Amino acid sequence: MLRDKAVTGMQLTLIIAALLILSSIGYAMGRRRAVAAGRGGALRLHSRPSYHGAYVALWCALPSLLLLVLWSIAEPRLAEWLLIARLPDSIRALDPDRLGLLVLDVKNLAVGNIVSREIDPALQAAAEGYNRFLTLSTAAMVVVAISIGVVGAARAIRGVSPAFRARNQVEKVARNIMLAASIIAVLTTVGIVLSLLFEALRFFDQVPFFDFLFGTRWSPQTALRADQVGASGEFGAVPLFAGTLLITVIAMCVATPVGLFSAIYMSEYAGPRFRATAKPMLEILAGVPTVVYGFFAALTVAPFVRGVGESIGLSVASESALAAGGVMGIMIIPFISSLSDDVMNAVPQSLRDGAYALGATKSETIRQVIFPAALPGIVGGMLLAVSRAIGETMIVVMAAGLAANLTANPLEAVTTVTVQIVTLLVGDQEFDSAKTLAAFALGLVLFTATLALNVVALYVVRKYREKYD
Amino acid sequence: MQTATLTDVTVNAGHLGGVVKLRGASAAKMTARDVNVYYGEAQALRQVDLDIGEKRITALIGPSGCGKSTFLRCLNRMNDVIEGCRVTGRIEMDGEDIYDTALDVVRLRARVGMVFQKPNPFPKSIFDNIAYGPRIHGFANHKNDLDEIVQTSLERAGLWLEVKxxxxxxxxxxxxxxxxxxxxxxxIAVDPDVILMDEPCSALDPIATAKIEELMDELRTSLTIVIVTHSMQQAARVSQHTAFFHLGSLIECGDTDEIFTNPQDERTQGYITGRFG
Known part of the structure; x- marks a missing residue:
């Protein structure tokens, strides 16, 4: 199987390279022909020569590429169908599962992999037939693709004439390529949401929706046998969301003042030299891997928090929400500071001048004119920071623990939605138990929550935007 | 460019209605003496001496880059905001040095207001735009006072009927x-003594321009106005005094009628008749 893929992969690359060369030749020829056709006046041609060239190149490359895509979808199916059709009747009479295993073995045999059964002549023959078909098919694909390219290019070159509207055609193709690109992004999102949704629905078959959403106990251990301890898993998600909320709030309490004040300082007070060095350094905070923050939280901050807590007579868990949230707050500072700095810088100087000319002091100008004008952008930065905090996993795993406590005390260990998703899915799992499916349900709720947050943010920003130009 | 020396100004100051004497003149609201402005190394204004007559409109004219806006911005120290800008010389308002370190720039700007080339309303409501200045200066202790200030200011600006x-x-x-x-x-809402206008009509159509000019004429009864303009006609229509700047120097200043009908300097002559600029 492996060698098979590698070989066709390389052949595919070669064909695509050949097509590219072919279409660049087509481009040059089409262009030359257009130049020749346009001789005797710069405006004789409807489209510039390069558009004629591009038109030829597109006709050379696009149909062949389309064919390649279709071929590589159809080829394996066709090969398998032929393989089965040639097998002896006695084997074809097997039930579908066993037939599937056998076909897999034939394919393995064909490429020289290890086979899980005795090789009899019938299998050997089938494997050879399979190989022959693939070789033939690949050769045919090369020939057909190249000739379609040549024919397409030749057709397009013949069509070059001063009146031909090559520009419009090329631009139409370009527009459709861009459309396709944006559709890919949208479809991917839809696909992710749907897969989340279907798996979550399977989970809700086993655990009632409201038990999940409003239950206050989270203990996702399900037993394999009925007589084991903890046979009944409990899937109340409230402690997880409370933990997420607690950590996010702590993080925002750290990040908002620090980020906002540093942004105000950098955009309004700092000299250009300080700004040029401080801003990139702040942005480095966003580039530090979260694992490193995790170390920092677990090995430095958490013991420190505990030490301080004990010295004033508080009992602090060694893994506390405060440590994780605080470090997470440091991590998201740049989201707030950098974006806020940019939007405050974008507030036109004329507004500052207007305020100064009325006798406003610098701080009045910042608080009453610049800040309100920049507010939509600042809110946007903060919401970005919030969604980053909600989605953050590694710091919490390392510093806040796994215990699903329902508490508002930042000194205790809590856990978050993302951490539980990770612990539910790592290791060997069956994919139809409530335990694993719970991860999808959590993911779905988390997704809904962040989506709602974004919608609210968009609404707020649109409603309170103060237009300044 | 050293022609605009003190003597020139002394001669021309005689045109200021015969009322204005050069130093310590009683009818001059603001006086500038030996004003030089530098942006970093570059000198933008050289040795400018100019008196701004009280309750008059003084027009500053001259080709682009001649320093007239720079001079205007010296009068309420808006140049302080610009990095690397340095002002030397002496500018007085009612006999008080406005560059004195003892004087608070915030108070100065409350007395010398400014209107810019491009309208720059704050992104707030009409009411809050007007109320902004009175609020920060604590003019209104009561909501009713504020309402009244907003209404009178809008009325004086001829906008009340359109936006009330x-x-x-x-x-x-x-x-x-x-x-x-x-x-x-x-x-106006801050009740200033002087209003500086930096090409206030350059972004407006002729009808809006006419309204603003009318408004300036009414405001002249109670305040002093300094206007920078690129339009000769506008300077001739609205102002009583005109000062012509060229390459950072004050070339000539005097009564508007005098400057436009009988300019003393040939550069002034050339500019107002449209030979350069």
């Missing part, structure tokens, strides 16, 4: 001419 039913609407939603009158009303 939509004071809560955003100031940025007004037309360009209305926005500029809103900015004038905003400046």
């Amino acid at each position: 039913d939509r004071l809560a609407a955003p100031g940025t939603g007004l037309s360009g001419g209305q926005q500029q009158r809103l900015c004038i009303a905003r400046a």
Whole structure:
């Protein structure tokens, strides 16, 4: 199987390279022909020569590429169908599962992999037939693709004439390529949401929706046998969301003042030299891997928090929400500071001048004119920071623990939605138990929550935007 | 460029209605002496001496880059905001040095308002735009006082009838001419002695321009106005005094009629007749 893929992969690359060369030749020829056709006046041609060239190149490359895509979808199916059709009747009479295993073995045999059964002549023959078909098919694909390219290019070159509207055609193709690109992004999102949704629905078959959403106990251990301890898993998600909320709030309490004040300082007070060095350094905070923050939280901050807590007579868990949230707050500072700095810088100087000319002091100008004008952008930065905090996993795993406590005390260990998703899915799992499916349900709720947050943010920003130009 | 020396100004100061003597003149609201302005190394103004007559409109004219806007911005120290800008010389207002370190620039700007080339209403409601200055200076202790200030300012700016039913609407939603009158009303609301106008009509159509000019003429009864303009006609229409700047120097100043009909310097002559600029 492996060698098979590698070989066709390389052949595919070669064909695509050949097509590219072919279409660049087509481009040059089409262009030359257009130049020749346009001789005797710069405006004789409807489209510039390069558009004629591009038109030829597109006709050379696009149909062949389309064919390649279709071929590589159809080829394996066709090969398998032929393989089965040639097998002896006695084997074809097997039930579908066993037939599937056998076909897999034939394919393995064909490429020289290890086979899980005795090789009899019938299998050997089938494997050879399979190989022959693939070789033939690949050769045919090369020939057909190249000739379609040549024919397409030749057709397009013949069509070059001063009146031909090559520009419009090329631009139409370009527009459709861009459309396709944006559709890919949208479809991917839809696909992710749907897969989340279907798996979550399977989970809700086993655990009632409201038990999940409003239950206050989270203990996702399900037993394999009925007589084991903890046979009944409990899937109340409230402690997880409370933990997420607690950590996010702590993080925002750290990040908002620090980020906002540093942004105000950098955009309004700092000299250009300080700004040029401080801003990139702040942005480095966003580039530090979260694992490193995790170390920092677990090995430095958490013991420190505990030490301080004990010295004033508080009992602090060694893994506390405060440590994780605080470090997470440091991590998201740049989201707030950098974006806020940019939007405050974008507030036109004329507004500052207007305020100064009325006798406003610098701080009045910042608080009453610049800040309100920049507010939509600042809110946007903060919401970005919030969604980053909600989605953050590694710091919490390392510093806040796994215990699903329902508490508002930042000194205790809590856990978050993302951490539980990770612990539910790592290791060997069956994919139809409530335990694993719970991860999808959590993911779905988390997704809904962040989506709602974004919608609210968009609404707020649109409603309170103060237009300044 | 050293021609605009003290003697020239002394001669020309004689044109200022015969009332203005050069130093310590009683009818001069603001006086500038030996003013030099540098942006970093480059010198933008050289040795400018100019008196601004009280309750008069003084027009500053000259080709682009001649320093007239720079001079205007010296009068309420808006140049302080610009990095690397340095002002030397002495500018007095009512006999008080406005560059004195003891004088608070915030108080100065409350007395010398400014209207800019491009209308720059704050992204707030019409009411809040006007109320902004009185609020920060603590003029109004009561909501009613504030309402009254807003109404009188808008009335004086000739905008009240157009906006009185939509004071809560955003100031940025007004037309360009209305926005500029809103900015004038905003400046008036602080009750300044002087208003500086930096090409206030350059972004406006002729009808809006006419309204603003009319407004300036009315305001002249109670305040002093200094206007920078690129339009000769506008300077001739609205101002009583005109000062001509060229390459950072004050070339000539005097009564507007005098400058436009009988300029002493050939560069002034050349500029106002459109030979360069």
